[in-house]
Amino acid sequence: MSTKSLIDSAVFNSTTSGLKGVADKLFAHWFSRLVYAQIWEDPQSDLDALQLKPGANIxxxxxxxxxxxxxxxxxxxxxxxxxxxxxxxAMLDMKKKAIKHLPDYQAVLAFLGDANHTDNLKRYKRHIRQQLSDDASNFWESRSLSGKPRYHYFTSQAYQHGLLGNFIGFAHFFVRLMGGDMSKMMQARNLEDQARLFEQYIAPVFETRLFRLIASQPLALYSLGIPPSQFQELKQDAKQGLHVLFKERMRHLACDFPLDENCFAQQAFARRYDCQKQAALPMYLQRQHFSSLRNNVDRLHPHHTTLTDFLLGQPRASMDAYLFLDAQDWMDKQQLTELWREVTRTAAPGAKVVFRTGGTASPLEAKLPAEILSVWHTDSAHNSALSATDRSAIYGGMHLYTKI
Structure with a gap:
């Protein structure tokens, strides 16, 4: 199936009607392009939650x-x-082939970490171009709006591209227009500095009349990958208004973790990774993991399909871990039930599921049949503790369910 067909099948459901139906169609169209050049869920939190043993199927x-x-x-x-x-x-394939085929760690860091070197054109053409899958090659060799092939992203701050990268760029412009400055956060040397700079240069923007108006518009959040259904969950959590909810989540990102240990904050406030500090890099780009990633990279298998359709083709009790990001916020009761019937069938004893939600509450208890819920265990206090460790800080909840 095409990207458009798959996204339509995920977005359009029993709740698609009236004004929300129009919003769903707009979102589906908007989401059918590169949205995330980098992911915004913390893999260290995932791995801490899953406690995987070697040999797991994920x-x-x-x-x-x-x-x-x-x-x-x-x-x-x-x-x-x-x-x-x-x-x-296609982005996954580019990263996978760079890790596998570039000469050494430093070349990988220059290509995927800094992603802003003219030398990356040579790296791409010599080591990566011929290794890409046909679909990935078609994507990267096609021209972007700049008129250059998309592989040029890696010579011009690759992670500033895509809808989310563009959104962050607009956020910097908007905050400056309102009298603030997101980039000032990078002057901080400790958590005390971070809190002070946030209150001085960012927090006041959330209280402006214009931001309050923008925050109430679902269309404004499409570039964050937030569909209309998830926007409704956010509104239910925003007892004091969406502007307050967004301010507190930005505060969590800006103030609760050291900036030089948070790759998400690096992208949000500096719009790049700090390649001089290993702890400031995404986990997959840290030197300590390079050998294991390179040795295991052929164990990573891409699939252009839905979660449910993928699981329909898997044997019973064959999977050990499931990571659903925030995809379940998109689903109605029928879609969620169909997915979890296959999760329950394919889950090995003790298998674990991790996912995020825009709001604080898990959708499972309200939407899944009792016979499915009865074979899964979760702990709300533990989930809250896990959520507090997620350095991306953009979600209301992180949830862990374990097969009984």
Whole structure:
């Protein structure tokens, strides 16, 4: 199926009607391109939650590919990366082939970490171009709006591209227009500095009349990958208004973790990774994991399909871990039930599922049949503790379910 067909099948459901139907169609069209050049869920939190043993079979949503690659450090038997969007799988393939075929760690860091070197054209043409899958090659060799082939992204701050990268760029412009400055956060030397700079240069923008108006518009959040159904969940959580909810989540990102240990904050406030500090890099680009990722990279398998359709083809009790990002926020009761019937069938004893939600509450208890819920265990206090460790800080909840 095409990206458009797959996204339509995910977005359009029993709730698609009236004004929401129009919004769903707009979102589906908007989402059918490169959204995430890098992923915005913390793989270290995922791995801490899963406690994987070597030889595990893992199913994840690909998105920008960073997490699927990071899971290779756990010595799995296989990581199956599923995505509705072929552009995300092309990004995953680029990262996978760079790790496998570039000469050494420094070349990988220059290409995927800094992603802003003219020398990266040579790296791409000599080592990566001929290794890409046909679909990935078609994506990267096609021309972007700049008129250059898309592989030129890696000579011009690759992670500033895609809808999310563009959104972050607009956010910097908007905050400056409102009298603030997101980049000032990078002057901080400790957590105390971070809190002070946030209050001085960012927090006041959330209280402006214009931001309050923008925050109430679902269309404004499409570039974050937030569909209309998830927007409704956010509104239910925003007791004091969406502007307050967004401010507190930005505060969590800006203030609760050291900036030089948070790759998500690096992208949000500096719009790049700090390649001089290993702890500031995404897990998959840290030197300590390079050997295991390179050795295991052929255990990573991309799939352009839905989660449910992928699981329909898997044997009973064959999977050990599932990572669904925030995809379940998109689903109605029927879609969620169909997915979890296959999760329950394919889950090995003790298998674990990790996912995020835009709001704080898990959708499972309200939407799944009792016979499915009865074979899964979760702990809300433990989930809250896990959510607090997620350095991306953009979600209301992180949830862990374990097969009984």
């Amino acid at each position: 199913l994840t949503i690909s998105s920008g590919g960073c997490n699927a690659l990071a899971y290779l450090s756990a010595e799995p038997a296989a990581v199956h990366a599923v995505d509705l969007n072929a552009a995300h799988l």
